[in-house]
Amino acid sequence: MDGTGGEALFQPEGMTREACAMAAMIEVHDLVKEFGTFKAVDRISFSVGEGTIRAFLGPNGAGKTTTIKILTTVLAPTSGRIKVAGYDPVRERTAVRRAFGIVFQDPSLDEELTAYENMQLHGVLYGVPRKELRERMEALISFVGLWERRNDYVKQFSGGMKRRLEIARAFLHQPRLLFLDEPTLGLDPQTRSHIWQFVRGLSREHQVTVFFTTHAMEEAERVADDITVIDRGRIVAEGTAASLKDQTGTGTLEDAFIAVTGRDIREDEAGPVDRMRMMRRAWRGR
């Protein structure tokens, strides 16, 4: 995507021509995900260029996490064409899995293991060579400030410490692509800025592509090269923070966001139980 990005705004149907021309790390074309009759993702298309940082914004329940789950192979799409790091997440799962690292929205550590053991388990699962693994673990655990606590059980950690460990873990196998689903939720400003600085550095120096979601607009504005806004399963705006503000005639990204997504307060994203209820309702309606 280009720097000016004006024409990218309000393009729910397709992606910008510039984005198509670039080497894309993520390509999504007409992606649909239905749960029963509920369309969580409704024909979205976008692409993320290699080495760029993309913020994926949207109100609760807009379809952000569902999209990330599909891109990361843990959920099968209903229809659509997707390429992640050049591979198809449905048919070439292992190749896709090898290419990305992820920080999930909710916790994903083994609380009965120590911080060090969690890292080690990850490194082994991703086939990091033994010697490198030790060095990288040491560097990353120190980076997130947990070296002193490395032999403590994760269940004794605070929410912020767990988050930091998960972030360190996502970098451990040196992925070319990073998915960060609200990675800074519950972190203090110091840690947030520390981590974003690191993410930006990685992206600049090693051409790591970053795809992240957040509700903190200033984070999106400061960190992301481009922003994609999704609402009710459809992409409602795309472009740089500046272009989004221009197009909506607003002064802040927060106002621009509200201008494109409306003021309604949304329900949270549906969990499995909600989906089941929804399915049951649809069934009864027949």
Add this chain to the structure above:
Amino acid sequence: MRAVWILWLRQIKRYSRSRSRMIGSLGQPVLFLFALGYGFGPIYARAGGGNYLEFVAPGIMAMGIIFNAVFGGIEIIWDRQFGFLKETLVAPVPRLAIVLGRTLGGATTAMLQGVIVLVICLIAGFHIHHPLLAPLALLFMFLIALVFSAIGTAIGSVLKDMQGFQLIMNFLVMPLFFFSNALFPVSGLPAALRIAVRLNPLSYGVAGMRDALVGRASLDMATDLAVLGALAIVLLGVSSFLFSRIEV
């Protein structure tokens, strides 16, 4: 291979760190051992069965094993709820490797639990007749553990929460335990019950253990081994198929 190993190690670590679970799950077999072993002993001897404690001890060991093995498999549900499952689901390793690591780990801990029950049985007056055959008994313990661990993994892959746990225990694990040769000899049973016992995979494990610990080496043991081994392979296949269909 390293993936299988590290997931195996995880199960071992989790087991050795939760003393309360280790001790808690010994309660039931010990209770059965003393209540049944000593309680039915005199009447069993008078009926001409011989030493009931010797007869029932391998059955009680099997009990300790299967409850632990199934529970270890069902732990997937905890992993799902605490979120760790996602970490393994996005890892670039075959689902079979994940299932193998978990199941072998669960089977190893269940077997250890069986060995602890064996030690308790020895203290309670149980005798190993042929120490040379004892390793064979361990093999049977491991195969029982593997079969039931795979069953647990299959169930854990399908269930979303712990609500169904009681159902599994009462309608699958308990019947498999009671309708086997663990507590009573097969000879002289009503036909229907005899068939049920014969079809029950646990019976082959218990028979094998019994032969190895207090009986004699026989051709039956080879049959027992073959049945359990084949079943373990089939069930590992089934559980890795069901595991691969998990979406979070």
